[in-house]
Amino acid sequence: MEWILFAAAAFFCVSTAVFGVLWIFARRGEKSPPLLLETVEMLKEESVRRREENIRLSRELAEKEAAAGEMRGQIFKERSRNEILSRQAEELHKQISLFRADEKLRDAQTDNRIGELSSAVKALRSEQERVLEEERERRRRDEENRARLWNDHERSVQAKLRGICAAPATAFPFYCNTDLPDEFVKFRPDALVGFLDQYILFDAKKTGEKNPGTYIRNQVESTAAKILGSGLEKRIFRMAVIVVPASNLTELKTQLYFQDGFTFLVVSPESLEPLAAAFKEIEKYAAAGQYDPSEREQTVSLIARFDSHIRRQNALNLLAAEQGLSVLGEEKRLPAKLAADVEVRRGQIRAKAVSAAGLQNLINTPERESELLDRLVRRVQEEEEGH
Numbered sequence: 001m002e003w004i005l006f007a008a009a010a011f012f013c014v015s016t017a018v019f020g021v022l023w024i025f026a027r028r029g030e031k032s033p034p035l036l037l038e039t040v041e042m043l044k045e046e047s048v049r050r051r052e053e054n055i056r057l058s059r060e061l062a063e064k065e066a067a068a069g070e071m072r073g074q075i076f077k078e079r080s081r082n083e084i085l086s087r088q089a090e091e092l093h094k095q096i097s098l099f100r101a102d103e104k105l106r107d108a109q110t111d112n113r114i115g116e117l118s119s120a121v122k123a124l125r126s127e128q129e130r131v132l133e134e135e136r137e138r139r140r141r142d143e144e145n146r147a148r149l150w151n152d153h154e155r156s157v158q159a160k161l162r163g164i165c166a167a168p169a170t171a172f173p174f175y176c177n178t179d180l181p182d183e184f185v186k187f188r189p190d191a192l193v194g195f196l197d198q199y200i201l202f203d204a205k206k207t208g209e210k211n212p213g214t215y216i217r218n219q220v221e222s223t224a225a226k227i228l229g230s231g232l233e234k235r236i237f238r239m240a241v242i243v244v245p246a247s248n249l250t251e252l253k254t255q256l257y258f259q260d261g262f263t264f265l266v267v268s269p270e271s272l273e274p275l276a277a278a279f280k281e282i283e284k285y286a287a288a289g290q291y292d293p294s295e296r297e298q299t300v301s302l303i304a305r306f307d308s309h310i311r312r313q314n315a316l317n318l319l320a321a322e323q324g325l326s327v328l329g330e331e332k333r334l335p336a337k338l339a340a341d342v343e344v345r346r347g348q349i350r351a352k353a354v355s356a357a358g359l360q361n362l363i364n365t366p367e368r369e370s371e372l373l374d375r376l377v378r379r380v381q382e383e384e385e386g387h
Contacts, residue, residue, distance in 0.1 A: 153204055153206045153245060154190055154204040156269065157190070157191070157202070157204040157243045157269055157272075158176050158177075158190065158191055158204070160269055160272055161174060161191055161193070161202060161272055161276075162174050162176070164272055164273050164276045165193060165276070169277070169280070170273070170276040170277055170279075170280050171280075172193045172194055172195065172276065172279070172280075173193065173194030174191065174192075174193055174194075175191065175192040175193075175194075175199075176190070176191050177189065177190050177191065180192060181199075183232065183235065184230075184232065186229070186230045187226050187227065187229070187230035187232060189201045189202070189203055189223075190202060190203050190204045191203075191204075193276075193279075195237055195279060195283065196237070196282075196283060196286055198235060198236060198237040199235060199236055199237060200236075200237045200239065200240070200241065200279070201223075201227075201236055201237070201240040201241065202240075202241045202243060203219075203223060203240065203241070203242050203243070204242075204243045204244075205219055205242050205243070205244050205248075206244060206245060206248065212244075212248055212251045212252055213251075213252055213253055213254070216242065216244070216252060216257070216266060217257065219242065220242070220257045220259050220264045221259055223240065223242075223259075223264070224259040224260040224262050224264075225260075227240075227260075227262065228260060233261075236262075238261065238262055238263060239262070239263045239264075239265060240262055240263070240264050240265070241264075241265050241267060241275070242264055242265070242266045242267070243267060243268070243269055243272065244266060244267075244268065245268065245269070246268040246269075246270060249266065249267070249268045252266060254266075255267070
């Protein structure tokens, strides 16, 4: 802008000087030389051109000033905007600083939480390992306990069965799994009982399964397969006995299984004695056809004598009861005072207690009854002689 103003001022000064020289020459009336005239014409043209240029430059100057004003307005706006942006930038810087500080705090808290979480994970893994170890130990103890209970159950069943087979009333040959007959090499059951030239199989089982019925069914199938696989099916009685604790027996829906031509009876140890007695009766009936005529006659005669004695004893008891009732009826015909005294005296009499052991002893030893009867007879005789 300054150079435009300088050029316009210089043009104005030169033009004024030229016009001044021309005016002086014109006042003197002197003729201008041709060169001077050409110069004047040139200066006129230049003056016109300069004037036009000046006008143009003035317009450009006005336009430039307008543009400069607009630019100053824009610059003011930009400065205002820059100030706003600067304040926003400062605010953002503050927020960034706060965010960074908060981020550092969060990072520190995250690190602490990660450390705490890591410690918690380690503690949890340690606790899980401890719980798993306790569970493994519990299962091991349960397995040992089940094995011990099964062994105890097996030994208990063998001992009970051995005692039953040794009793005179239920005498049977007994074999446990440590002294089985020589033919039992591949198949070794818990116990065998000799019966009618065969063997009754006794197998002790104890289950802790959730479904004891399935367990027993599997045992029945495997035992039948073992019998058939051993080739001893003709030597083993067709009824096998599985002995389970009474607590397991109550959990079974059925106690009778049929498998491959064998009948499996599931019983508790408490049922072994009556079961042995039933087998003994079967053995007696099976052996009855083997008696010779004299033995049969002797047996029939003994049973007839027992029958006659029981009938006579029942008749005597009935007659004695009838006589007793008659005596009680006569008591009612006594005078009221005597009947009352008798009732008082009867109430004072205490019946002699009969011990169960003494009664059982007399039942089991008939010779003891004969001794007591002889003693009573002698006492009656002595009393009669005294009178």
